[in-house]
Amino acid sequence: MRILLAAAAAVSATLFSTPPLLAQTAAPSGDAGLVARGAYLAKAADCAACHRAELADGKPYVGGYAIASPMGNIIAPNITPSKTAGIGQWSFADFDRAMRKGERPDGGKLYPAMPYTDYQGISDADMHALYAYFMQGVQPVDTVTPKTHLPFPFNLRVIMAPWNWLFRSNKPFTAASGLDPQAQRGQYLVETLGHCGSCHTPRNLLMAEESAKALSGADVAGWHAPNITSDPISGVGGWSQPEIVDYLRNGHVTGKGVAAGGMGEAVENSLRYLTQPDLAAIAAYLKASKPVRDPAETKPAFAWTQVRPVPLSAYETGDSHDQAALAKSDTTDGALLYANGCASCHGLDGKGTKDGFYPPLLGSSTTGAANPANLVMTILNGVDREGADSHSFMPRFATQMNDDQVAAVANHVLATFGRPDRKVTAAMVADARHGGGKPLLLTLMPWLFGLGALVLVAIAYLGLRRPRRRQVA
Ligand code: HEC
Ligand code: HEC
Ligand code: HEC
Structure with missing residues (x-):
């Protein structure tokens, strides 16, 4: 029951649209090179999409933006290197733990609206570059972001512990066997930084991504993120690799489709900044991914x-x-x-x-x-x-x-x-x-509460009766 409730906190409704901070394109050496690399990775991971200011003209990464979730609004925190309001005091280990495990330095659990289950597989080298960028390449802003207040029981962050235990992997990224190096690079970008599965992979009753059905399509805030596996009927198997690259760069391929909603924002804030080889790698991976077919479908x-x-x-x-x-x-x-x-x-x-x-x-x-x-x-x-x-x-x-x-x-x-x-x-x-149908778990919530209350009453009843019987006997 507790786990069920905990899991509901896992919904990440993603609403994107922020004026992007341009990735540095120069290739300086040493630390500056690392910072520039981190800036590019932050684009690929679309950190600014969520960690933006409440108002459109706010500074990058200052936070305050409320991400709508079915449980209520989750406020994205300030992740500038401010020592008072941001993550300026965090060591690399602190940053790494938040990014991979969803845990703050004080042990507080993050809600998976922060896609740590995907970022978990980011390579050590890339994590160091991201850290260097957030410490040295981002302007510190001392604006404290408001706290998130979800209703009971979601306000108990400790309920994320059993969810993490069930659904958070600790394994480093491993490429699927049989992929060539280009498609392996694509798989890395799709599964970790790009967190494509956070929209395109269906979720189970506990709101965790179903890895067996990876990228086979899911509903997000009223939109449907389609099946993007290699299946020629249900997925993008019928798109050529250059068509997929074009779609990711510009969001428009005549005769195939255009990118609106969350996908339009992913193109605008993140994908259009990626290098041609990285986009080609993503497309190569989608074309090589495990096909998932909806048997009811007969043509793309x-x-x-x-x-x-x-x-x-x-x-x-x-x-x-x-x-x-x-x-x-x-x-x-x-x-x-x-x-x-x-x-x-x-x-x-x-x-x-x-x-x-x-x-x-x-x-x-x-x-x-x-x-x-x-x-x-x-x-x-x-x-x-x-x-x-x-x-x-x-x-x-x-x-x-x-x-x-x-x-x-x-x-x-x-x-x-x-x-x-x-x-x-x-x-x-x-x-x-109103943002589409609620996830099943939330539709079931009143029933779950009802059931939970019944179970509690039953336990209390048995607990009260037993000693009395013993006393009588
Ligand atoms: C889909 C939205 C989303 C994206 C993308 C995202 N974050 Fe987050 N992040 C959040 C939310 C929401 C929280 C706060 C969660 C909470 O309150 O439990 C958070 C929390 C954090 C924290 C903890 C800060 C604190 O003070 O507790 C750090 C650090 C962080 N994110 C860094 C990043 C970085 C770096 C990236 C890009 C690599 C990134 N995030 C991408 C939504 C996102
Ligand atoms: C914020 C949610 C979100 C994220 C993150 C996201 N997508 Fe999408 N994607 C969508 C939605 C919604 C659509 C449908 C857009 C439309 O039809 O206007 C879509 C459409 C697509 C399509 C076109 C499929 C078709 O049949 O029309 C491709 C290809 C695609 N996404 C690839 C990706 C890749 C690769 C990533 C990761 C780098 C990604 N998406 C990340 C939500 C998302
Ligand atoms: C002022 C011109 C304009 C009007 C009026 C307009 N549209 Fe569009 N429509 C566009 C443009 C531009 C796009 C997106 C092209 C792109 O993303 O590159 C688009 C995209 C679409 C798409 C997505 C197509 C795809 O391949 O995914 C649909 C569906 C659509 N429009 C339906 C409608 C309907 C229905 C109406 C009337 C209620 C309408 N449009 C009115 C200009 C218009």
Whole structure:
């Protein structure tokens, strides 16, 4: 029971978007070289995504940003080298222990919102470089971050001890057998610094990543991080290696998909800064990873390329084709909503623009996905992403359309350009607005509390009865 409760603390809802601190590109020698190396690794590990200030213009790593978790907000601490407010007094051993074991110098346990279960496998050399960077390359800021206050029982940090005992590995990173050196490098980046599994790997009832199903897809805060194993149907086996590299650098591959939500932020804050060899290594590893197939799937998401015709009259509004009109209208006619809100960029025929800048909605991993979550989330939240070479922007429709309208336009897109056997309901849209369904464990929480209370009552009852019986006897 306690372990179950402890485990709930393991949810890490990751919300990213911070103006990145540029990695130093010069190659100085000695200590400066180590610091520059650490700056690059901090980019690869996306430390700034979580350890950012509460306000967008805050200093890097000053913390204060509240990471939403189903148990409540977890505040990312100040990790600048400030001696009073940050980690300026920490030795290398202290830093290493927090990064690998999730334990502070005072013994306090960290919540796994800090991805220490992934960082655990970082090499010693890389850990030293990261430490050198955080001590010498980051500007100290003396702003104390507010404390995290989760409700009982999650406020008892000691409950992380049994969870760590069950789920935290102590083994150094080991490359899978049979991989060439490039793919081995990729596996290292994916499993440790890149912590890709924190979004792409499904979690068990205790909210720990299920290693047997590594990278086979999981729900994160309303989005679905798809299967990125090498399987040609359920995963990215049908993407070429250069396509994957392009996706990671720019978040956009015409005919495959675009990166929005947490992935757009991973591209913007982290992946676009990686070197070409490191991106190629990640792609090589994904292509060589253990395939995981969903037996219900028959073709890859991007292979839904057929346009199903809609009579032109269905698009006729009689009114103006603009978004302001859309905001005022209460129509739930999906074709009309599409004509007014989407066709100016994606085309009535869903083919986008020739250069792919406005992407096609057929042959896209979003509209052909078995799970329409990303379609709904893209309509609600739009896209705003800085890639290595380009900036992508689609407006958000969350305030312009109600749940019924979002469902209607999504269903029009699915029926006309994507997977016609998938349907979106207004209830799904309402759920998506609140960050998606809760993990099973939290849905079960009231029951667990109920069960726990029953067990306690039973123990107390037996405990009280026994001595009395003995007294009587
Ligand atoms: C997905 C979000 C996330 C990422 C990425 C992340 N952290 Fe954290 N980190 C956290 C949170 C949240 C905490 C506080 C957890 C708690 O309160 O138990 C934390 C705690 C820490 C602490 C302990 C600080 C203290 O005062 O207790 C250190 C040190 C740290 N992180 C360093 C790093 C470094 C270095 C990186 C990159 C290599 C990194 N973190 C990446 C979320 C993150
Ligand atoms: C914060 C959560 C998060 C992290 C961390 C993350 N991803 Fe993603 N990823 C997503 C989401 C969500 C999508 C779907 C985005 C969309 O369709 O707009 C996605 C999509 C992808 C896709 C496209 C798959 C498809 O079928 O469309 C690839 C490839 C990918 N991620 C690779 C990676 C790699 C490699 C890493 C680690 C370096 C990583 N991701 C880290 C959330 C994440
Ligand atoms: C102002 C132009 C514009 C409008 C209007 C617009 N979009 Fe987009 N849409 C874009 C851009 C730009 C992208 C992302 C391209 C990128 O990331 O590189 C995008 C991406 C998408 C994606 C993800 C495609 C993929 O391959 O993963 C979907 C789905 C989508 N839009 C649906 C819609 C729907 C439905 C509407 C109407 C409710 C709409 N869009 C309105 C410009 C627009």
